[in-house]
């Protein structure tokens with residue numbers, strides 16, 4: 612089973628830390644953009660006829676910022692053109708402050724059964740500093756509308772002067788709002804974003820402080836029934852994101868829209884991040900790919916290890932041997948001499964010990 616990702620690159624304004632393909636001043640292109648998405652969906656469905664899809668994820672940008680008919684129209688097209696399973700997980704990202712009862716009813720009618728709400732912080736002053744468009748009260752209101760639904764909430768750590776108390780407050784608001792899944796992301800200031808200069812000025816917590824906040828968040832969530840199944844993701848049992856699990860299991864997915872990436876038949880490819888370029892390509896009957904790479908041999912193994920070690924479940928040793936012809940311990944004998952202390956072999960699997968998951972990159976790099 613594979614996944615479909617749809618990118619909606621429109622936002623009301625740009626958050627100070629954002630380096631995603633999201634464009635605050637382009638909303639007037641939304642209708643044309645979605646017309647192109649429909650066209651791209653049709654062409655990709657023809658190209659990959661025979662593939663079955665188990666998840667659809669509408670992300671952004673802010674999908675809930677545009678007219679709901681555009682989003683539900685995209686879902687309709689996808690269901691018509693691709694083979695999407697009956698019980699597919701269908702997620703839409705929501706920015707608090709943009710959800711209305713009408714939008715929600717339209718999403719439900721279109722088969723959406725999972726939502727992802729971006730709270731980031733339960734401190735209104737911090738939200739202003741980050742140039743988020745919503746308040747904490749907006750989040751609470753949106754979560755109330757989603758009562759009884761399966762939804763995720765995002766929290767950011769590593770923010771200005773953030774303390775354990777601040778993180779606790781954010782997570783407590785999220786848990787109290789009925790979320791079944793929490794993504795806790797550590798802020799990584801990217802060059803070119805406004806927050807990067809704050810980072811250079813030393814206004815943000817250093818790596819050790821972020822690691823402590825993260826350790827606190829993990830413990831806090833785990834004590835309250837949210838188990839960590841991936842570095843940044845915590846869920847109540849049975850509420851894991853099937854769409855994201857597919858990424859980490861090196862599954863196949865088709866990405867539609869600006870900056871969307873795909874992985875099909877050991878080929879990874881990405882669309883242009885420029886809206887006008889995307890529209891021009893699609894309208895002229897071409898795909899809008901700007902990069903494409905065939906993955907083979909050792910690269911497949913590296914990807915497999917890199918992605919699986921991000922998850923709490925780690926690597927299935929029998930599956931690894933079946934796929935790559937050699938037991939994991941033999942394949943990585945040398946690496947295990949230095950990295951073995953960060954890992955544990957248990958129940959036929961190998962994984963990074965939970966206390967080292969936050970710094971998994973420095974362990975994983977040795978295996979790829």
Ligand code: SF4
Nearest residue numbers: 622625626629633672
């Ligand atoms: S809402 Fe998300 S995609 Fe839009 S600007 Fe903020 S972080 Fe970026």
